[in-house]
Amino acid sequence: MSLLPVAEAQARLLALADPVSIETVTLADAAGRWAAQDVPALRDQPFADLSAMDGYAIRFADLPGPWLVVGESAAGSGFEGVAGAHEAVRIFTGAPLPAGTDTIVIQEEVERDGATLTLTGDGPAAIGQHVRRAGSDFARGDRLIAAGDRLTPARIGLAAIGGHGALTVRRRVKVALISTGDELVPPGAPVLGAQLPSSNAVTLRALLADLPVEVIDGGIIPDRIDALAAAFDAVRDADVIVTTGGASVGDHDLVRPALEAAGAVLDFWKIAMKPGKPLMAGRLGSAVTLGLPGNPVSAFATAILFLKPLVAHLCGATAPLPVTHRATLASDLPKTAGRAEYVRGIWDAGVVRPAASQDSAAMVALASANALIQRPPNAAAAHAGEIVEILPIT
Numbered sequence: 001m002s003l004l005p006v007a008e009a010q011a012r013l014l015a016l017a018d019p020v021s022i023e024t025v026t027l028a029d030a031a032g033r034w035a036a037q038d039v040p041a042l043r044d045q046p047f048a049d050l051s052a053m054d055g056y057a058i059r060f061a062d063l064p065g066p067w068l069v070v071g072e073s074a075a076g077s078g079f080e081g082v083a084g085a086h087e088a089v090r091i092f093t094g095a096p097l098p099a100g101t102d103t104i105v106i107q108e109e110v111e112r113d114g115a116t117l118t119l120t121g122d123g124p125a126a127i128g129q130h131v132r133r134a135g136s137d138f139a140r141g142d143r144l145i146a147a148g149d150r151l152t153p154a155r156i157g158l159a160a161i162g163g164h165g166a167l168t169v170r171r172r173v174k175v176a177l178i179s180t181g182d183e184l185v186p187p188g189a190p191v192l193g194a195q196l197p198s199s200n201a202v203t204l205r206a207l208l209a210d211l212p213v214e215v216i217d218g219g220i221i222p223d224r225i226d227a228l229a230a231a232f233d234a235v236r237d238a239d240v241i242v243t244t245g246g247a248s249v250g251d252h253d254l255v256r257p258a259l260e261a262a263g264a265v266l267d268f269w270k271i272a273m274k275p276g277k278p279l280m281a282g283r284l285g286s287a288v289t290l291g292l293p294g295n296p297v298s299a300f301a302t303a304i305l306f307l308k309p310l311v312a313h314l315c316g317a318t319a320p321l322p323v324t325h326r327a328t329l330a331s332d333l334p335k336t337a338g339r340a341e342y343v344r345g346i347w348d349a350g351v352v353r354p355a356a357s358q359d360s361a362a363m364v365a366l367a368s369a370n371a372l373i374q375r376p377p378n379a380a381a382a383h384a385g386e387i388v389e390i391l392p393i394t
């Protein structure tokens with residue numbers, strides 16, 4: 001059976017559903033979401049010419065002084081009059097430039113004696129020094145944020161300065177996490193005989209923590225078609241139903257038949273990715289189903305390449321896929337076969353060193369890594385010193 005290339009599988013996954021519905025929320029709640037509409041400036045910034053420093057507003061032509069101090073301009077309360085020749089106005093950072101003045105001399109460069117101001121330093125070198133021009137940051141009507149942009153902390157601040165108290169975003173995406181496997185027990189529970197603590201759901205929850213999601217705990221479900229189908233049915237209101245485990249070809253790998261028994265329509269199964277080959281995706285009613293492999297490293301890597309981009313897409317991101325960086329390989333890597341490989345690596349100062357173990361169950365190696373080295377399918381051996389593409393994973 002031919003394996004679907006990673007990029008094609010990503011495109012098909014994102015095509016399974018449109019972004020979720022919109023809502024208008026406060027800036028505090030909008031942080032970390034994606035703008036659902038362009039955000040225009042509702043005001044000019046600065047609203048007037050402002051001082052960028054504490055000092056005195058003067059006319060450049062009057063240099064080198066002296067001046068008569070005739071008033072004060074502070075942020076929030078400007079100087080009402082007009083400064084004349086050889087008149088200066090005491091001014092503070094963020095205060096409007098008084099009429100009649102054009103330049104700021106900083107207070108470290110003058111000496112004041114009563115109302116008399118004399119220059120003691122070099123003074124401003126050019127007209128307009130330390131003046132922030134009205135509208136120089138943005139003008140009313142400018143597009144501050146484009147629809148589909150992430151609402152980063154700086155963009156939240158930009159929206160506030162632009163006059164907004166709330167923004168239109170996509171509602172939080174509901175993600176159900178279902179762990180499958182007879183051997184699994186919840187983290188922290190006693191582990192008897194052949195049992196294994198279930199790590200995937202908590203890992204995925206942590207991976208989703210920086211996204212606007214509402215996580216639904218779908219529990220740990222035994223390897224039985226009826227139990228799995230019932231578990232899918234219980235979370236069918238979710239936007240995304242994620243399973244881990246049971247995705248491969250063994251007799252106890254029942255996610256695919258159980259999804260079909262629950263009424264899901266599968267779009268693809270098995271991709272050209274190592275780790276992560278048995279990935280499957282489809283739809284169950286209005287939900288997208290994403291079946292991740294059970295091996296913890298495989299589940300992790302496919303969550304980075306598929307689950308997070310899917311959530312970002314449903315949140316309205318215009319660029320939902322992870323961004324790669326370039327790094328210099330610290331040691332040789334063998335040639336690849338028919339699957340793209342995502343090699344766990346330790347990335348520092350532009351150099352990436354492959355982690356000790358590349359086994360898809362090796363958790364210590366995964367936890368030591370901060371990047372995936374992305375290697376194309378059917379690639380020749382890579383040598384130390386070569387430039388490779390990497391995906392940060394922390």
Ligand SMILES: Nc1nc2c(c(=O)[nH]1)N[C@H]1C(S)=C(S)[C@@H](COP(=O)(O)OP(=O)(O)OC[C@H]3O[C@@H](n4cnc5c(N)ncnc54)[C@H](O)[C@@H]3O)O[C@H]1N2
Binds near residue numbers: 278293296298
């Ligand atoms: N004959 C073949 N065997 C396998 C193939 C194949 O193509 N032919 N593919 C292999 C690949 S690649 C992967 S990846 C694994 C994944 O298989 P499953 O998705 O069916 O995963 P399971 O068999 O259920 O579990 C694999 C492994 O992971 C442990 N596991 C499962 N869930 C969790 C969890 N929530 N937390 C921690 N660990 C978990 C499970 O105990 C197993 O050890 O299949 C290969 N086999």
Ligand code: MOO
Binds near residue numbers: 274275276277295
């Ligand atoms: O592709 Mo599996 O995901 O190698 O471990």
